[in-house]
Structure formats: C-alpha cells, structure tokens
Amino acid sequence: MENKPKLKICSLFTGCGGMDLGAVGGFEFQGRKFRRLPTEIVFANDIDSDATNAYNSNLKLFHHKQEAILGDVRAIKTSDIPNFDILLAGFPCQPFSNAGNRKGVNDDNGRGTLFEVCERVLKDKIDSGHKPKAFIFENVRGILSSKMADGTTVPEEIRKRMNSLDYEVSQQLVCASDYGVPQKRYRVLIIGIDRNLNSNGITRFDFTKLDELIIKNKIPSEKNGTGDKLVIGEILKDVDDPGEYWEYSKTTQDMIEKIGSCEHGKEAIKYFKQGLELSAMPKNITEGRSWKNIPPEQLTPRFRKIYDQPKKYHAPKFFRRFAYGEINGTITASAQPENCGITHPVENRRYSVKEIARIQSFPDNYNFSEIPLQSRYKVIGNAVPPVLAWCVIKTLVETLEG
Structure with a gap:
C-alpha cells in the first residue's frame, strides 16, 4: 500500500507546544496512547522565549528537528514559511483594525493585528498557488462577545473574511473535560475547510464527528458520563x-x-x-x-x-x-x-x-x-491541552482524508 504524504502543519502562536503535540500524536497520557497522526510540523513560532525554549526542549516528542522560531509573528514573511496544509493558531484576541476604515491588514504601525496575520499568511499562500486545506483557530470564550467597531462580533468577522477566501467555517464552544482533559476549560474553536475540496464529499468540519471519535476511542468524557x-x-x-x-x-x-x-x-x-x-x-x-x-x-x-x-x-x-x-x-x-x-x-x-x-x-x-x-x-x-488538540486534529485529518 502506497504511503500517503503527511499533512504539513504551520503553527503560529505556538506557545510551549500543547496544540502541536496533539497535532502529531504519538504520546501517552494516564496510561492511554494517543497514536501518531499522519502529520508533520513544518513551521512553529512564538514571541515568548520561555515558550519557545520549552518547545525546543521537547523536539523528540514532535518527531522533528525543526525548532520553534522566536520572534514577532507580524514581522515574519510568508515566503519564509514552508507551504503547508493546515494552519494552527491560538492567537490572542487583540482588537482588530477598525472594520469601517481598515487599511488592508495593517495597523498604524504597519503591522497586522494578530488574527489578520493568519489571514495574510493564508492569502499569500493562496496567491502563490499553495492554498492550505484547513485551519484551526482556538481562543478564549470571551471572543464570542468581542465586537468590531461596527458591532459585528469578532467570530462573525473571522467567518466573513475566511468565507471570502473560500473556506467553509464551523465554530463551537467546547469544554476540555468533554474531550479527555481533566479540566473544565472552555475554549472557542473556529475551524475552516477549503470549499474546493467538495469533490471529495467534504463540506465543513462537523463537530458531531468529534463526539463520535470520543465514543469510538473510549476517551473519558464528562459529556458522555465517563x-x-x-x-x-x-x-x-x-x-x-x-x-x-x-x-x-x-x-x-x-x-x-x-x-x-x-x-x-x-x-x-x-x-x-x-x-x-x-x-x-x-x-x-x-x-x-x-x-x-x-x-x-x-x-x-x-x-x-x-x-x-x-x-x-x-x-x-x-x-x-x-x-x-x-x-x-x-x-x-x-x-x-x-x-x-x-x-x-x-x-x-x-x-x-x-x-x-x-x-x-x-x-x-x-x-x-x-x-x-x-x-x-x-x-x-x-497551552492548548494536548489531548483536546489530538481529538480535534484527528477528526480534522479524517475529514480531509474523506
């Protein structure tokens, strides 16, 4: 059987590597094995030296030798990022540019705000003929009530902008203890899939598939009574x-x-x-x-x-x-x-x-x-809890593979 190429992942706002560890799998938690996924990290970045130092102390667990790059993500050129299939980003919820009077993706310092960096990277890759297949944005639940200057909620603004790049977007507030994590931690997941993949029968990320994965893999879940x-x-x-x-x-x-x-x-x-x-x-x-x-x-x-x-x-x-x-x-x-x-x-x-x-x-x-x-x-x-990340990314990989 021919081996499929691994899905390449670009990780922005990487932190110490919780989401990246979940994205590659191959680790054990509480006696349970979270198996290796058909993925590889090709780029990782964070502005916090403590986070990158912790990340780079665990490269063996990520199954690669590519160190996380320390620096302001807004200063990184998209051309310096290898082409990738999935973008991971747990960006801090900074204010966006004024929605009614935006200067492209630039703020007054000529640097995009943090979500807009993700938007810029996706756009640049699309323009270069290497459109990523999907993205996962993770944020605190406060983003649900955060609003743009025109009153649009931030998640709705993200949805509009990602729709304009031809991504179908799904969103859900999840509790980590429903997905194998021993912590009642609420986070918003915004997941987009390239609409051009419809020929494979893929339309959007279905969060019910995430729940099915929990049951199939017998992962402890507060939602499921375990x-x-x-x-x-x-x-x-x-x-x-x-x-x-x-x-x-x-x-x-x-x-x-x-x-x-x-x-x-x-x-x-x-x-x-x-x-x-x-x-x-x-x-x-x-x-x-x-x-x-x-x-x-x-x-x-x-x-x-x-x-x-x-x-x-x-x-x-x-x-x-x-x-x-x-x-x-x-x-x-x-x-x-x-x-x-x-x-x-x-x-x-x-x-x-x-x-x-x-x-x-x-x-x-x-x-x-x-x-x-x-x-x-x-x-x-x-950090994003690795077990939650594994559950989400395994479900996304299965969706992309049809």
Missing part, C-alpha cells in the same frame, strides 16, 4: 513525589491555611488507588472549598465587604480549592489562587509543575525544566 476518570483524585493518585512548586506569598499562604484542606483529607486518595467508583466514596469527596469557608471574623476587610454584600458582588468563588472527586477548573497562566483553582486539595500549596501539567493533559515526559519555575506555570496555563 468524567469520573478525569477527577483530581484519579489524576494525582500515583504522584508520590510532586516535584517543584511555586510557593505562595505569606499573605496568600495565610489565606490558604484559613480556608483549610478539603474535608475528605489526605487519606481519601486511597479510594482512588483502590479503584473504587466515585459513587462508592464518601459524599464529601466532591466537596471543595473557597474563601467562603473562612469564618467571617477572620476575613480581610476586602473579603468581609464581599461577604456582607453577596448580591452586589455576585459572591464569587475566589481562592477555589477543588476536591479529589471534582474535575479541576481552568488553570491560568498567572496561576494565582484568587482567580483559578491552583491550590492542592489537601496540601496548603500550589499544585506542582508536574501536577498542573497533568491537569492540562501533558504527558509526564514533557520537559519544562529548561525555563524558570514561575515561567513553567505561565506556559502550561497558556
């Missing part, structure tokens, strides 16, 4: 040595200690080691904590004000501490306990680098040790 395999206790049950972690400031440490460990305590990890069903464990296995567990008289003035006027402040769950029987919330780049669940369920500390890497679905052999400790939290928090 989310018990994604709770913190399952993910951490064999972490005997958590490794390095970033210590809290004294003020934050005091707050964490006042909140206290989850009621199930350290001993509860034994239930997961024994392989018990979540339903057979004590009820408090799913009871997390937050600043609201601190006695009111011990609260700082700021939190006392929120406590006294919950309706005014919508009683936010700052300093969230997820329990062993819960799926963790979003891990952010800042890794601050005030706005993300970064505190260990029973130990009064941040999750270690090894632990948050697992919560983001990185394999244990992914090397983050070449960059400073605080930077590891940043690049991991910014």
Whole structure:
C-alpha cells in the first residue's frame, strides 16, 4: 500500500507546544496512547522565549528537528514559511483594525493585528498557488462577545473574511473535560475547510464527528458520563513525589491555611488507588472549598465587604480549592489562587509543575525544566491541552482524508 504524504502543519502562536503535540500524536497520557497522526510540523513560532525554549526542549516528542522560531509573528514573511496544509493558531484576541476604515491588514504601525496575520499568511499562500486545506483557530470564550467597531462580533468577522477566501467555517464552544482533559476549560474553536475540496464529499468540519471519535476511542468524557476518570483524585493518585512548586506569598499562604484542606483529607486518595467508583466514596469527596469557608471574623476587610454584600458582588468563588472527586477548573497562566483553582486539595500549596501539567493533559515526559519555575506555570496555563488538540486534529485529518 502506497504511503500517503503527511499533512504539513504551520503553527503560529505556538506557545510551549500543547496544540502541536496533539497535532502529531504519538504520546501517552494516564496510561492511554494517543497514536501518531499522519502529520508533520513544518513551521512553529512564538514571541515568548520561555515558550519557545520549552518547545525546543521537547523536539523528540514532535518527531522533528525543526525548532520553534522566536520572534514577532507580524514581522515574519510568508515566503519564509514552508507551504503547508493546515494552519494552527491560538492567537490572542487583540482588537482588530477598525472594520469601517481598515487599511488592508495593517495597523498604524504597519503591522497586522494578530488574527489578520493568519489571514495574510493564508492569502499569500493562496496567491502563490499553495492554498492550505484547513485551519484551526482556538481562543478564549470571551471572543464570542468581542465586537468590531461596527458591532459585528469578532467570530462573525473571522467567518466573513475566511468565507471570502473560500473556506467553509464551523465554530463551537467546547469544554476540555468533554474531550479527555481533566479540566473544565472552555475554549472557542473556529475551524475552516477549503470549499474546493467538495469533490471529495467534504463540506465543513462537523463537530458531531468529534463526539463520535470520543465514543469510538473510549476517551473519558464528562459529556458522555465517563468524567469520573478525569477527577483530581484519579489524576494525582500515583504522584508520590510532586516535584517543584511555586510557593505562595505569606499573605496568600495565610489565606490558604484559613480556608483549610478539603474535608475528605489526605487519606481519601486511597479510594482512588483502590479503584473504587466515585459513587462508592464518601459524599464529601466532591466537596471543595473557597474563601467562603473562612469564618467571617477572620476575613480581610476586602473579603468581609464581599461577604456582607453577596448580591452586589455576585459572591464569587475566589481562592477555589477543588476536591479529589471534582474535575479541576481552568488553570491560568498567572496561576494565582484568587482567580483559578491552583491550590492542592489537601496540601496548603500550589499544585506542582508536574501536577498542573497533568491537569492540562501533558504527558509526564514533557520537559519544562529548561525555563524558570514561575515561567513553567505561565506556559502550561497558556497551552492548548494536548489531548483536546489530538481529538480535534484527528477528526480534522479524517475529514480531509474523506
């Protein structure tokens, strides 16, 4: 049987490589193998040296020797990017040029804004006779309410511009815990496929095919009722040595200690080691904590004000501490306990680098040790979870192959 050529991938806003790892496959997570995909990365770029250093420390896992290039993507010439089939881009949602008075794809500095760089690269490749077959744009869910100057939403603007390049566009808000990732992380996926591929029976990316892939490959999914395999206790049950972690400031440490460990305590990890069903464990296995567990008289003035006027402040769950029987919330780049669940369920500390890497679905052999400790939290928090990326890109590859 003749081997098909690999689909070539251009990766912009690459970060430390979460999406790229998913795009090539060939890794293991939680005892499950995510097999190699018929793809290869031909170009990768990021402006953050910590991200590119982490990426370039893991080239073996990407099955290539092509290092990620450090630099501003807006300064890269399309002619310096090899021809490719799929564009991956998790661009930050920067303001677009004024939609009613745009100067091509240029801003006042003569450099396109970040989505428009993707648009420019696609246009240039089309003009050179090498039209990419597809693209995947990934963004925070805030993009759904972001608007252009004329009131058009940013996703709708992206759709219009990509339609004009003859791509059929699909869009969906997805939760990572529905696709094998032990984290309730919501992201918007905008996926386009070249309309000229219709002769193969391809029209657009069908997100129901993504759901079918989860079932076929028996990947744990909260949506499918198998989310018990994604709770913190399952993910951490064999972490005997958590490794390095970033210590809290004294003020934050005091707050964490006042909140206290989850009621199930350290001993509860034994239930997961024994392989018990979540339903057979004590009820408090799913009871997390937050600043609201601190006695009111011990609260700082700021939190006392929120406590006294919950309706005014919508009683936010700052300093969230997820329990062993819960799926963790979003891990952010800042890794601050005030706005993300970064505190260990029973130990009064941040999750270690090894632990948050697992919560983001990185394999244990992914090397983050070449960059400073605080930077590891940043690049991991910014990453696209590799398992989510694998599910999406495998579905896209199957779609393109017909």
